[in-house]
Amino acid sequence: MKRTALSQLAQRTTAPPISWLMQAALQQPKLISLAAGFTDNPTLPVHAARVLTQRLLRAPRTAQPALQYGTTAGDPILRELIGQHLREQDGAAAKPRACAADDIVVTHGSQQLLYILTEVLCDTGDIVLVEDPSYFVYLGIMQSHGLVGRGIRMEHDGLDLAHLESVLEGLRARRQLPRLKLLYLVSYFSNPAGTTTSLQKKAAALRLLRRYEREAGHPIYLLEDAAYRELRFAGADIPSALTVDSTDRRVIYTSTFSKPFATGLRVGYGVLPDPVRDAVLRVKGNHDFGTANFLQQLLSQAMASGAYAEQVRTLQQRYAKKARVLTSALRRHLPPSVTWQTPAGGLYVWARLPQHVRTDAKSRLFKAALQNDVLYVPGDLCYATDTARKVPRHEMRLSFGSASLADLAEGAARLGRALQSIGCK
Amino acid sequence: MKRTALSQLAQRTTAPPISWLMQAALQQPKLISLAAGFTDNPTLPVHAARVLTQRLLRAPRTAQPALQYGTTAGDPILRELIGQHLREQDGAAAKPRACAADDIVVTHGSQQLLYILTEVLCDTGDIVLVEDPSYFVYLGIMQSHGLVGRGIRMEHDGLDLAHLESVLEGLRARRQLPRLKLLYLVSYFSNPAGTTTSLQKKAAALRLLRRYEREAGHPIYLLEDAAYRELRFAGADIPSALTVDSTDRRVIYTSTFSKPFATGLRVGYGVLPDPVRDAVLRVKGNHDFGTANFLQQLLSQAMASGAYAEQVRTLQQRYAKKARVLTSALRRHLPPSVTWQTPAGGLYVWARLPQHVRTDAKSRLFKAALQNDVLYVPGDLCYATDTARKVPRHEMRLSFGSASLADLAEGAARLGRALQSIGCK
Numbered sequence: 001m002k003r004t005a006l007s008q009l010a011q012r013t014t015a016p017p018i019s020w021l022m023q024a025a026l027q028q029p030k031l032i033s034l035a036a037g038f039t040d041n042p043t044l045p046v047h048a049a050r051v052l053t054q055r056l057l058r059a060p061r062t063a064q065p066a067l068q069y070g071t072t073a074g075d076p077i078l079r080e081l082i083g084q085h086l087r088e089q090d091g092a093a094a095k096p097r098a099c100a101a102d103d104i105v106v107t108h109g110s111q112q113l114l115y116i117l118t119e120v121l122c123d124t125g126d127i128v129l130v131e132d133p134s135y136f137v138y139l140g141i142m143q144s145h146g147l148v149g150r151g152i153r154m155e156h157d158g159l160d161l162a163h164l165e166s167v168l169e170g171l172r173a174r175r176q177l178p179r180l181k182l183l184y185l186v187s188y189f190s191n192p193a194g195t196t197t198s199l200q201k202k203a204a205a206l207r208l209l210r211r212y213e214r215e216a217g218h219p220i221y222l223l224e225d226a227a228y229r230e231l232r233f234a235g236a237d238i239p240s241a242l243t244v245d246s247t248d249r250r251v252i253y254t255s256t257f258s259k260p261f262a263t264g265l266r267v268g269y270g271v272l273p274d275p276v277r278d279a280v281l282r283v284k285g286n287h288d289f290g291t292a293n294f295l296q297q298l299l300s301q302a303m304a305s306g307a308y309a310e311q312v313r314t315l316q317q318r319y320a321k322k323a324r325v326l327t328s329a330l331r332r333h334l335p336p337s338v339t340w341q342t343p344a345g346g347l348y349v350w351a352r353l354p355q356h357v358r359t360d361a362k363s364r365l366f367k368a369a370l371q372n373d374v375l376y377v378p379g380d381l382c383y384a385t386d387t388a389r390k391v392p393r394h395e396m397r398l399s400f401g402s403a404s405l406a407d408l409a410e411g412a413a414r415l416g417r418a419l420q421s422i423g424c425k
Numbered sequence: 426m427k428r429t430a431l432s433q434l435a436q437r438t439t440a441p442p443i444s445w446l447m448q449a450a451l452q453q454p455k456l457i458s459l460a461a462g463f464t465d466n467p468t469l470p471v472h473a474a475r476v477l478t479q480r481l482l483r484a485p486r487t488a489q490p491a492l493q494y495g496t497t498a499g500d501p502i503l504r505e506l507i508g509q510h511l512r513e514q515d516g517a518a519a520k521p522r523a524c525a526a527d528d529i530v531v532t533h534g535s536q537q538l539l540y541i542l543t544e545v546l547c548d549t550g551d552i553v554l555v556e557d558p559s560y561f562v563y564l565g566i567m568q569s570h571g572l573v574g575r576g577i578r579m580e581h582d583g584l585d586l587a588h589l590e591s592v593l594e595g596l597r598a599r600r601q602l603p604r605l606k607l608l609y610l611v612s613y614f615s616n617p618a619g620t621t622t623s624l625q626k627k628a629a630a631l632r633l634l635r636r637y638e639r640e641a642g643h644p645i646y647l648l649e650d651a652a653y654r655e656l657r658f659a660g661a662d663i664p665s666a667l668t669v670d671s672t673d674r675r676v677i678y679t680s681t682f683s684k685p686f687a688t689g690l691r692v693g694y695g696v697l698p699d700p701v702r703d704a705v706l707r708v709k710g711n712h713d714f715g716t717a718n719f720l721q722q723l724l725s726q727a728m729a730s731g732a733y734a735e736q737v738r739t740l741q742q743r744y745a746k747k748a749r750v751l752t753s754a755l756r757r758h759l760p761p762s763v764t765w766q767t768p769a770g771g772l773y774v775w776a777r778l779p780q781h782v783r784t785d786a787k788s789r790l791f792k793a794a795l796q797n798d799v800l801y802v803p804g805d806l807c808y809a810t811d812t813a814r815k816v817p818r819h820e821m822r823l824s825f826g827s828a829s830l831a832d833l834a835e836g837a838a839r840l841g842r843a844l845q846s847i848g849c850k
Contacts (some may be wrong), residue, residue: 005606005643010545010704013711024518042485044492050482051717057475060467067469067689070464106534120435141711181430218430264492264718285818286438286566287712288536293689294474295717423441 002232013144017136017381018206025375032411034326035375037191039263039347040269043318048260048307052298063299065226072285074106074269075344078296081108081303086253093199093239095248102226103271105280108228108291110256110268113280114286115141116413117223117252117270119280121181122147129167129183131159131393133350135191138184142384148179149384155339158187158197158225161204164272168212170388180254183209185222187231187241187290189346192382192397194237196344203244209251217286221276223252226322227268230260232345233320240273249273256298260312303375320348322408323399330398331411333416347401350379353394358425360393364422372421374414438569441641442561442806443783450800457836459751460800462616463827464772465686468743473732477723488723489501489533495718497710498618499531499694501771502723505726507531507694508518511665512655518624518664520673528696530705533716535693537679540566541712542648542677542695545704546606547572554592554608556584558775558807558820560616560650561608565620567809573604574809583612583622586629593637593769595813603638607646608675612666613654613769617807617822621663621769625684630671635675646701648677652693655685655737658745667696674698682724684772685737726831744772747833755823758841772826775804778819782849785818792844799839 018035024034037260057063057268062292073079083099090098107113112138122128130139131251132151142149156346162184171177185204187197202222209220224241245251256268265379272280284290329347330340340351359365360378369376379395398415400408429436442813443460448456448594482488498504508524515523532538539562547553549571555564557576566576577594578585589608596602610621627647634645669674681693697705709715723837727733748768755765755774765776784790785803794801804820825833 003603003643004700005546005646006700007545007548007551009548010708013545013704014713015707016710019710039493041489041493044489046482046488046492049488049492050479053482054475057478060471063471063474064466064469065689067471067474067687068464068466069683069688089630108537108717109713111711115712120432120438121430123432123434126432128583135713144708145639178428192560221430229652251771258494262492262719264490264722266713266715266717275429275431279431282438282440283435283561283569284561285444286536286569287439288534288561288691288830289441292533292691292692292717292720293688295719328433374474389668393578 008146009144012146016140017379021375021377022372028370028373030292031373032403032407032414033375034398034403034411035377036402037066039259040318040322040401043314045307045311048302049298050117050313052301052305052307053289056297056301065295067299068293070290070296072281072290073225074291075293075296075300075394076101078106078300079104081109081300085303089237090243093243095243098242103277103314105271105272105277105284106291106296107268107284108288109135109258109266110181110225110254110270112287113137113254113268114225114268116283117276118142118145119294120276120283121221121240125179127165127171127176127180129180130384131190131195132194133192134184135186149386151384151386154195155322158195158201159205161201161208164205165208168208172212172215172384177212177309180216180220180224182221182223184225185224188226188238189231190341191228191346192348192377192379193340193350194343194346194348199238199244204243206241206244206250207261217300218249221250221252224254226253226255227259228346229255231285231315231319231347233316233323234344252276260315261299261308263303265299267295267299280349281318289373306413308347319400322405325405326400326408326412329412329415333413335419337425338419346401349400351396351398352398353424355394358393365418365424367422368418369415369418372414372418374411374418397404433571434569437571440676443794443802444802446802448799449795451794453798454797456800457832458800459823459828459836460802461824461827464684465740465743465747465826468739470689470736471784472731473727473736474723474761477730477732478725481722481726489720491719493718493720495715497706497715499529499716500718500721501526501724503531504529506725510728511696513666514662515668518668520668523667524696526675527726528702529704530695530697530709530719532693532695532709533713534561534691535650535679535695537712538679538693538695539563539650541569541705541708542701543567545701545708546646550604552596552601552605553606554589555771556615556618556620558617558804559609560611561807561811566807574811576809576811576814579618579831580622581619581620581689583626584610584630586626589630590633592779593633597637597640600831602641605641605645607648608634609650611650611652613651613663614656614773616653617773617802617804618775619766619768619771619783620772622751624663624669627666629848631666631669633677644675646675648679651678652679652684653771656744656772657742658741658748658820659769680708685740685797686724686727686733687698690724692716692720692724711830713819716780744825749838750830751823754837758838760844762850763844770825776823778821778849783818784821789847790849793843794840797839797843799843801834801840
């Protein structure tokens with residue numbers, strides 16, 4: 001038998017590019033990984049989780065509902081607390097009726113929500129606008145669903161609006177607007193580039209998308225992925241795109257408890273306009289009819305007790321320190337031709353090398369890095385397939401999430417030696 | 426703007442038929458629901474969960490890994506324990522190298538695995554064979570993906586093999602075998618009919634499917650959903666289809682910790698042959714890159730400590746009692762024309778009424794039941810759309826899962842009054 005029983009989706013779905021990086025890490029026990037997307041181990045909320053699970057499981061009155069099925073949309077109390085939390089984050093900019101519990105869906109990590117949103121909005125061949133570079137697991141979802149990515153150039157404060165407009169004009173000229181469904185934006189300390197999009201740019205992007213809707217024949221959504229929003233350790237928070245959505249119906253906002261609390265819980269959430277919310281709920285009904293209730297109740301307790309806010313503060317301080325250690329070691333060990341923005345939050349440093357120094361997995365540098373027992377994410381893995389531009393191959397993502405302080409410093413030194421060994425100055 | 430931005434999948438995905446039943450239940454506070462798929466509240470493992478989470482979270486050495494990301498396939502120790510558990514269940518019939526940890530994938534409930542399996546095996550228009558009747562959430566997944574269902578008639582010990590063969594012959598005659606991907610079988614105390622498929626029939630079904638593979642041009646899988654296997658309270662366990670898969674490559678086995686431990690944890694698992702396993706892992710990488718690690722470690726502890734086995738024994742005794750209470754009340758209150766098989770496990774009684782007495786949501790009986798404050802699942806909701814036969818409309822699913830002992834007895838009495846009120850004898 002020659003033919004496979006696998007579906008077209010399965011055949012399009014490749015292993016995530018980072019999986020063999022992880023494999024490499026496992027095979028070299030001395031390797032320091034600045035590639036991993038894991039978070040800081042020592043600050044995981046062990047004490048809070050112990051106290052809160054005890055409280056939850058002490059009496060059948062609270063324990064039984066936590067161990068029983070809930071609803072597809074998620075625990076009503078948790079959704080209420082999430083809404084309140086989002087309104088507090090958006091502060092004075094928040095709209096009076098924004099983020100009602102009914103608009104909120106709790107999911108198995110925000111990753112599941114990104115997946116379902118793509119399922120409910122996009123057919124094979126549809127077009128999604130993404131940042132250049134963008135979150136590679138989202139690019140994997142797009143590839144799996146046979147979607148076409150168009151990369152939007154970035155500036156230090158987010159989207160290059162002129163480029164966004166020219167891409168939209170190009171789609172209009174080629175009559176491809178009916179296939180355009182959304183703009184995917186990792187709007188705070190983005191993975192991988194660490195970019196935060198200004199509120200002005202979010203508002204301008206929304207207005208631009210709106211302008212092309214008539215020719216698209218349907219809504220074009222701004223999907224704001226705020227996974228790293230709370231990991232800010234410098235400057236003031238920027239209100240979400242929800243605050244500048246004049247229609248209240250074009251912004252889809254997703255976030256998570258993984259990064260600001262504990263990755264091992266895998267609980268995320270989103271604020272969804274109708275009819276997207278209803279469609280997501282119907283499809284989530286088929287995925288799992290609801291996220292693990294036990295974890296939701298645990299997070300309700302964490303939010304209501306203040307343990308969540310305390311954990312966020314702990315992580316902000318911790319990552320501030322880790323970012324300082326990594327960037328000061330990079331300054332010490334890397335040649336002056338390598339540049340990066342000092343991170344104000346998130347988990348990543350996005351380093352740009354001279355144009356001619358390639359960083360991809362087949363490059364001399366990547367091999368030299370492995371020989372020096374240090375691993376980074378090659379930047380080219382973070383670009384959508386888009387024939388309209390060449391994929392840059394001289395960038396890398398460095399994470400200060402999981403490595404220890406000592407390993408961050410030593411990793412930077414090793415990277416410096418690898419660069420030196422290939423003659424990069 | 427008239428056109429929706431929603432995908433074809435979203436437009437095909439309707440609300441689950443049971444959602445408005447749940448809604449009805451909420452609106453009538455005195456209503457006794459024999460429709461809910463929830464499990465028994467008083468026996469939820471509150472004490473075990475408290476002890477095990479304490480143990481897990483006592484020291485950073487075990488707590489930190491539990492609160493950190495894991496791998497897409499699932500915790501290696503849990504997968505090892507699951508493999509061992511499955512080999513013990515299959516006993517002497519188990520193959521020596523069956524259920525290796527590498528063949529096992531842990532998912533967000535077995536529901537998520539059913540979803541991903543369908544994604545990786547089926548394109549729109551493909552054909553899936555299902556039991557008549559079958560699990561309605563799986564039927565929802567099929568509808569969402571635009572699949573064609575063909576219902577196989579059932580006997581007391583499972584599939585009607587002659588009918589299975591005639592359906593396969595029909596597909597061959599119409600040259601539709603290339604679209605046939607799998608046979609979905611809820612093989613133990615099925616939802617909804619309570620049917621358990623004998624080992625002989627599983628083996629015969631596998632041989633039959635195998636015979637048509639050459640003309641299909643690809644493998645045809647037997648998807649064995651064993652969600653209710655451990656909820657047996659009478660008779661001896663039957664080995665899984667894995668034990669009669671002569672090729673070791675045509676059976677996909679799924680099961681769950683939801684039903685035999687706690688539904689609030691939402692952890693399921695499967696044993697998958699290559700290349701299905703690899704495809705499932707790639708797609709799960711996009712869904713969530715792994716099930717909540719905290720829950721997996723909790724279940725590892727439950728299995729290793731014996732708490733899991735103890736909970737299964739508790740539930741077996743409890744559901745045995747609940748089944749007895751419900752069926753004896755049904756015998757007392759329902760007219761002799763209503764028949765059912767005495768359950769030997771699971772959560773359901775499948776009742777057949779005289780052919781002319783309709784049970785569907787628009788029927789006189791359904792309205793009479795609501796008027797008498799009792800709810801059942803109309804049987805017609807559990808049949809795939811299959812133009813080759815008429816959907817029976819004289820059956821109902823009654824659950825003894827969540828209602829209390831008193832409510833089971835009273836619910837049966839109310840159902841008896843509803844039947845009496847429409848003149849059913």
